[in-house]
Amino acid sequence: MKITLPKWYDLHVHLRQGPAMAAYVKAHLAMGCAGLLAMPNTKPPVAKVFERDPLSCWSVESYRDMILKAGGDAFSALIVPLYLTRDTTPAMIEAGAKSGLLKACKYYPPHGTTNSDHGYPLQSSLENDVFRAMEDNGVILCLHGEEHGLSGERYFGKNSSAEDFFYRERMPVLREKFQNLKLVCEHITTKTAVDFVQKSGEKTGATITPQHLMHTVADLLQGLKYHLYCLPLVKFEEDRQALLDAVRAPGNKRIFAGTDSAPHAAKLTECGCAAGCFTGGIAPQLYIQNFDLNKGQNEFEAFLCRNGAAFYDLPVPDETFTLVQENEDLSLCHTAEAEADVVPLPLGLGEKALPWKIVL
Ligand code: DOR
Numbered sequence: 001m002k003i004t005l006p007k008w009y010d011l012h013v014h015l016r017q018g019p020a021m022a023a024y025v026k027a028h029l030a031m032g033c034a035g036l037l038a039m040p041n042t043k044p045p046v047a048k049v050f051e052r053d054p055l056s057c058w059s060v061e062s063y064r065d066m067i068l069k070a071g072g073d074a075f076s077a078l079i080v081p082l083y084l085t086r087d088t089t090p091a092m093i094e095a096g097a098k099s100g101l102l103k104a105c106k107y108y109p110p111h112g113t114t115n116s117d118h119g120y121p122l123q124s125s126l127e128n129d130v131f132r133a134m135e136d137n138g139v140i141l142c143l144h145g146e147e148h149g150l151s152g153e154r155y156f157g158k159n160s161s162a163e164d165f166f167y168r169e170r171m172p173v174l175r176e177k178f179q180n181l182k183l184v185c186e187h188i189t190t191k192t193a194v195d196f197v198q199k200s201g202e203k204t205g206a207t208i209t210p211q212h213l214m215h216t217v218a219d220l221l222q223g224l225k226y227h228l229y230c231l232p233l234v235k236f237e238e239d240r241q242a243l244l245d246a247v248r249a250p251g252n253k254r255i256f257a258g259t260d261s262a263p264h265a266a267k268l269t270e271c272g273c274a275a276g277c278f279t280g281g282i283a284p285q286l287y288i289q290n291f292d293l294n295k296g297q298n299e300f301e302a303f304l305c306r307n308g309a310a311f312y313d314l315p316v317p318d319e320t321f322t323l324v325q326e327n328e329d330l331s332l333c334h335t336a337e338a339e340a341d342v343v344p345l346p347l348g349l350g351e352k353a354l355p356w357k358i359v360l
């Protein structure tokens with residue numbers, strides 16, 4: 001089988017910084033990506049819009065330049081969201097949006113995931129005017145939807161988790177208070193989050209990663225497959241089924257691809273395991289395995305190529321790429337692995353090949 005699709009946008013990816021960035025950009029171009037949204041949880045974080053702003057962090061302006069210079073000028077769209085911190089002001093949002101540089105902001109739960117120490121609690125942002133300024137200026141809010149500071153069963157249990165809590169307790173309040181603010185519920189992993197997104201209106205979108213469609217916590221734990229360790233954690237089969245049902249639903253318009261490809265050159269350290277799965281170069285080949293192509297390719301095309309573009313107001317590219325159902329040898333084709341010393345997720349799980357390959 002062979003499927004030709006418009007090039008697509010990865011609406012959640014980590015490109016980091018430094019020399020390895022060029023390899024990560026190359027891997028994304030090699031999988032038919034026309035553009036991407038590059039996360040701001042770098043070190044230092046991307047927490048101001050313009051380089052001239054006085055804060056001593058990176059700016060959306062300078063991080064975009066860094067990506068463009070690392071080969072990202074081949075992308076037709078490049079969004080860098082502003083990392084929301086205690087220093088974010090409504091004036092920054094307004095000026096950034098008016099200049100055209102600021103399209104989105106990112107909420108990180110403080111200390112909840114990789115490089116999220118600068119995150120500002122959602123509760124506090126609900127009470128200042130930053131979300132209001134975003135709503136008034138058409139800036140999208142991307143959320144890492146996990147409650148911070150939970151432990152034990154409340155952090156991860158059979159009937160509760162940090163994500164579950166966030167979508168039951170926090171999101172309804174946010175949705176209700178800012179009804180015109182566009183929200184992206186990123187890398188959702190639970191049935192609770194799927195239910196929230198489906199009950200919300202057209203201003204709520206969501207991304208899902210390949211690993212959360214394909215794996216459960218059992219796969220992580222059996223043999224302690226740490227390459228599958230990412231946040232939010234992979235969950236239970238019931239949750240995975242809810243994610244699959246949502247992306248396979250013929251009417252799905254608001255759930256789209258965002259790989260959360262997150263390279264970690266040093267995955268295991270003395271004090272634990274870095275969170276993040278690397279799927280640069282192979283994401284469409286992973287995503288496609290979750291769709292029933294005999295029933296048609298429309299749902300897959302909507303999820304990968306159309307829904308995210310529509311939500312972020314990006315044009316669906318005229319350029320195409322082709323997925324061919326032939327084995328792709330993982331050990332041969334992945335530049336990022338060779339150049340930047342990161343392991344693509346399936347290799348980390350002991351798989352040597354993928355059932356699909358990409359032809360550009
Ligand atoms: O697994 C993850 N990795 N989750 C995140 O939220 C951050 C990301 C990273 O930056 O590596």
Ligand code: ZN
Nearest residue numbers: 012014039260
């Ligand atoms: Zn991420």
